């Protein structure tokens with residue numbers, strides 16, 4: 001197999017017409033730098049923000065084209081809508097949580113630590129959602145490494161994979177097999193690397209087409225939350241399905257969340273989606289613990305050089321604008337991807353490496369936020 005080159009990719013992308021069918025996306029200057037690493041191709045296409053949604057087919061066409069090239073193992077293509085240099089900053093947005101609800105302060109004294117009764121699931125002190133405004137930003141990767149980093153920081157941790165449409169925890173944590181059921185339909189969670197895990201992926205055969213209707217999703221989720229022998233946990237990390245639709249809103253409402261972590265990539269478009277996520281949690285009065293910028297910058301595997309291909313720093317600015325904590329920047333590195341694919345997340349497989357440290361620092365900040373907010377009553381849950 002011949003080595004894949006950037007020129008080949010660019011040549012192929014020249015076959016894709018611009019949004020108004022004049023010229024191609026390369027000659028129109030819409031394509032960012034192209035990075036190739038381990039036969040996976042990364043680049044972004046710059047489009048006007050207001051046309052982003054309409055141009056999703058263009059992104060898909062570019063992705064398909066690149067994936068079809070011989071020797072390409074995968075492609076990560078994102079749309080970006082860069083602000084023009086020197087343009088006015090966006091207007092300040094209101095604080096995400098109104099002081100009337102008593103959880104608007106990101107600072108101030110940490111009262112007494114998370115309280116057992118607050119989480120609403122006996123034995124579980126705090127439940128944290130990891131969410132993203134859209135798919136593919138690395139939400140599951142962040143969730144698993146955050147959970148393992150919380151464990152590395154000395155906490156008792158579980159993960160609930162609420163992404164029933166595309167459960168990824170079995171793969172990310174390298175767990176196969178089925179969980180056991182004990183008396184009263186209670187399921188024993190699976191376990192690896194010292195954390196307990198429950199995922200629909202353990203119950204449904206891979207490749208089985210599951211057609212989920214809303215109520216089924218809700219009942220599956222409630223079972224995974226309440227009919228699982230979690231034991232005593234300091235924190236349960238919930239990997240939410242991507243997006244901010246009705247299903248996610250209901251989920252955010254029904255799970256007694258202590259707070260939510262929002263994962264975004266730095267591009268403006270992803271940030272717009274991240275803001276939707278933030279609004280969703282505000283709607284159901286779940287405090288947003290902060291934003292993580294994933295794929296913040298790129299570390300080339302051969303030289304270790306750093307490249308800001310995705311416009312690093314957008315999420316930090318966004319967090320400052322909307323007044324939520326910024327939790328940290330995770331670079332796009334091959335080690336994060338490969339360790340995830342291998343079921344040995346970087347926090348456990350390279351615990352002394354720089355990536356693991358980044359996740360542990362994020363975990364520390366997340367936990368500080370949980371503790372700072374634990375005085376607040378959890379949203380009530382209604383059982384039918």
Ligand SMILES: Nc1ncnc2c1ncn2[C@@H]1O[C@H](COP(=O)(O)OP(=O)(O)OP(=O)(O)O)[C@@H](O)[C@H]1O
Nearest residue numbers: 135136137138139140141242295331332333336337
């Ligand atoms: N920081 C990173 N560096 C390199 N690769 C990453 C990083 N974060 C995520 N990835 C890779 O990007 C892909 C998407 O990540 P992941 O599945 O975590 O995203 P997601 O937002 O949960 O996606 P989905 O919406 O499909 O559930 C995976 O191949 C993952 O290994």
